[in-house]
Amino acid sequence: MPGVAQLHSRGPAQEGLHLRAAKTAFDHFGQRVFLRAVVEISNFCRENCIYCGMRRDNRELSRYRARHDELAELLVHHRPASITDVNIQAGEDPVGVRELVIPLIKTIRRETPLGVSVCLGTLDAGLYAELKSAGASIYIIKFEIADPGTYAAMKAPGNYQERLAAIRRLSADGWRVSSGFIAGLPGQTD
Numbered sequence: 001m002p003g004v005a006q007l008h009s010r011g012p013a014q015e016g017l018h019l020r021a022a023k024t025a026f027d028h029f030g031q032r033v034f035l036r037a038v039v040e041i042s043n044f045c046r047e048n049c050i051y052c053g054m055r056r057d058n059r060e061l062s063r064y065r066a067r068h069d070e071l072a073e074l075l076v077h078h079r080p081a082s083i084t085d086v087n088i089q090a091g092e093d094p095v096g097v098r099e100l101v102i103p104l105i106k107t108i109r110r111e112t113p114l115g116v117s118v119c120l121g122t123l124d125a126g127l128y129a130e131l132k133s134a135g136a137s138i139y140i141i142k143f144e145i146a147d148p149g150t151y152a153a154m155k156a157p158g159n160y161q162e163r164l165a166a167i168r169r170l171s172a173d174g175w176r177v178s179s180g181f182i183a184g185l186p187g188q189t190d
């Protein structure tokens with residue numbers, strides 16, 4: 001794992017870092033390429049993160065929620081042949097998860113060979129379980145900010161401890177979890 005100093009490396013040191021990263025990818029995947037299509041199903045969100053245009057208090061934004069039939073038609077019959085996976089994502093919109101995402105995952109799993117990941121935020125355990133039994137296997141959920149004070153100041157989802165608990169619960173429940181943080185927020189240090 002690169003340390004903070006390596007993030008600032010330049011010249012030969014940076015090239016070396018990139019070569020090591022390329023070798024690690026090659027050792028794991030060879031020359032196989034996976035193409036993941038991102039499907040944005042909704043921009044409703046019950047959260048209010050100050051760094052995000054989809055926050056609930058942003059009255060300037062026109063809100064939409066896609067329709068199952070339209071997305072299913074596109075994904076089943078009109079997707080590019082190169083696509084191997086889909087990632088279904090939205091703001092924190094439990095209505096969209098119940099009414100659209102879960103039926104859509106079932107359709108995708110029934111009608112296509114696509115792998116399914118989801119990026120839908122902090123939800124209750126029952127919805128996580130329904131998403132998994134519908135056929136999703138990877139959950140993408142950033143911890144946003146690794147400092148509880150800044151997390152609260154930025155009004156990131158719920159609170160820092162809840163966010164970590166959600167990530168740990170998903171992992172314990174057998175999801176393959178992809179996580180990380182947001183780089184470039186004000187006041188952020190290495």
Ligand code: SF4
Nearest residue numbers: 045047049052055091
């Ligand atoms: S939870 Fe996600 S979509 Fe919602 S306001 Fe925060 S960053 Fe934006």
